[in-house]
Amino acid sequence: MSEKNTNLSKAKRRIERDIVALGIAVAAILMFVGTGSAVLPQILRSWMSGTEGPDNFIVNALLLNIALIIFGMRRYRELVVEIEHRREAEETAKTLAETDPLTGCLNRRSIMPATDALIADCADGHEATAFLMVDLDNFKQINDLNGHKVGDEVLENTANRMRRVLPPTALLARLGGDEFACVLKFDSRSPDTIDQIATQLIAGVAKPQVIDGMSIEITISVGIATSVAIDVRDKEKPEAQLLMHRSDIAMYHAKGQGKNRYFWFESSMENELRFRNEIETGIRRGISAGEFVPYYEQQIDLETGKLVGFEMLARWKSPELGIVNPTIFIPVAEEIGVIAQLSEQLIEQALTDAKEWDPNLTLSVNISPVQLRDPWFSQKLLKILVKHNFPPSRLEIEITESCIHENIGVVRSMITSLKNQGVKISLDDFGTGYASLSQLRSLPFDRLKIDRSFVGELTDEDSCEKIVSAIISMGDGLKMPITAEGVEDERILEALQGKGPMKAQGYHYGRPESAADVRKRLEPKGLLSRAGEPPKRAEEPTESAFPRTPQQRNQA
Template identity: 40%
Template structure:
């Protein structure tokens, strides 16, 4: 483009020079035809003006040369300005790392298609969000993350149909704008994108693996603008994430309704945390086989003013995604510590700490502040973490857990057997307890394979000097089997459902009453 512009400027200068020469020639012809020069020469000779005329001629020639030089400099500056402007425009409309179009250029492309759209949509947007990208950055560093982003850009370009546009919208979010050639072709393209991105990226001898979830939205004339189209694709992508990731979803109007409902729930959740509508419920934990009450697990329940009592599955994921989980967890912990002060001194309370909270360098200090404020001894608190927290940042987890154990707080690995933990994690992090997930416990009396797995976990825990708690015990048969295999503790509906403080107080009062003597006949 710059060479073409330089060529245009050269042609313009030649044209200007020819025009000046033509004007001079025309003046000369007119002067010859009308004898103007003869009279002019006679006038000069009669008045002895030849020296002055020569001086004026050379001064004019010098001025012409100066003007020409300035004109050439101005033209050169204008050319450089145009080249710089073009380069700046290209930078402003493309992603610096991957070279793909950026959000601005992509929206302009969508808008152009939308303006030209007929009654039937002729283009579609595929919004591509990477799965498992954060662990790559955390484990290998940003250089590895950049390598993955560049590899994804290359793979999208390789799959891009003619006249399509690929863009990086920001972070780990990409998009494609393609002409519509039937729904089957669109589905095949979305599946090809997912399959291509799922392939490993080789970096410094490591295989970096990410996945992709794709949201698809058609570009229609009735859409208000390009942002509306992109928002629709984002809703479809979010639905794909919700359905299990690594898949694609096409936008439907019901998704917008669902998202609005979710947004309302987020706002209500924020207010509920502040107002205390979310309260701790307590599920008994007993020793095996005697069933003596040794503690409780703290579980959240939301007393929603319109929807009634909501279980954690209905709001905890939202709290984690919106960053509200830390405030919610600390409030529950504070209230549970206050409640536990009135209970027997041997009872422990177990609380769950979300993986996101392990990114907080002040987690240990915050828990200590709550224990100090409420007066609950640290040895009565047990913190439960899931295996996900270990994968996200092992060193941060090690530092936090060690600090808590130094205070006297016990640490339990929750839902063991369902995540990514290994013998390395068990050896390095020095847990006090393993909790066997309810999905194994439910079927131990019906599945020999599950029974063998649970037996292996119990034996592994004992060999490492850890105690075990089995979750989800609902039958005497399961209880007897677990006790026979050496499981230390149990919890589940067989011993009691999660209950508010009032019911827990009643249960403790009743259990502390002396048994009535039997009547002798």
């Protein structure tokens, strides 16, 4: 701020000097008029008749007047040019302050007053203002895979495509990152006009973009709010700010409903968002308070009917919400970046519980795709095993097919690290993703888990028996044991029996249980570890067990 004030003071002093110079030039002109009218005729007569000319002092004074006039006029011209340059610089600075340099759209700072002005213009008559919040779907993935240069071109192309759809009087702003806002007038008696524009925006942006020889596809999610729906009670908040808030809520609702679509704001969405915020706050608090606990689902050997292990499932014992299902809190924990902390906390508790079981019982743990993006994940997991003195051969981690495609190199390195120490790796929900045979051969999986959506339809008329049989045959050919999820009743169990050796799990064998209930189940069967028997010590992972990426070697 002090530097800015210094520059203003310098500019002020320059202007003052220029004004003085201009005053001198004006005075010189007046003097020239006064002396020149008397001296110039004498000079002319002297030249023409050869008589003595005017006094040298007066001639010199006249010449000085002329020099001062030239100096003053020249400085005045420079002053005019400088003022023009300064005006252009101020215009440029204003443009830079109000627009996004990449796309040429308005920015977050300027869209709010522009929206308020547009709302004021629509105060009378049937016109209203619509605020469309636009967010690019999965833009981070495009940036990560193709680089920021390609990402910037995608943003530019998207902005240009939206301009072609919007009316000439509409406002288009880039609010930051991959988020845009469109603000426009419309006839409040024809709200379907906004539906048409939103549909055209989605369709226009969805067309493939060819950049550096690559075909890039991007979709958008759109949320809509209008000034028509603003209640009198809401007038306390600035209308532009309220429209942005509501359209933002509607946009996130569109993302939650599958993306590549639009939704109008509804009051219920705000309640959902409030609930979502309560879930986020509850998750953060719950991790610190130890409210997340492992539950265990039995895994049975189909041939012998014996209990061979458990799969750990997360449960949230919330003081306000009761027992919360993982389908509700796991996606939120992934989005807010606490899934790794939550998962590690659950794994540590599960290892403590499993040490009380018979050493032949295995423990299966699901791993989030977010965790597999961490190149240090395998090291962290092995250190947890050592900390709890838990044999790696009893642990089986489960990863989904979608994890394979995000970064197969990192995934392969992690799987190799864990397998080198004896940890088993299962491919979960097999059949619902896009894992290829070459990936199954190149990645050293130990087991395939058939997704419950196939197993659950084995008894239907239009059954998935051929699919299940094909997966079992594939597993047999690849020498990978099979686990069938979703064995809910006796009919499904009978349909699976006779298809070969495999493990099964599902509600037919009982609901997931707490650690205390598992102990009650195991004690009568003699499947608790014998008191006083020292557990098998887990060996300290060796340096060679951790294949490192170049990035890890640099960090080391």
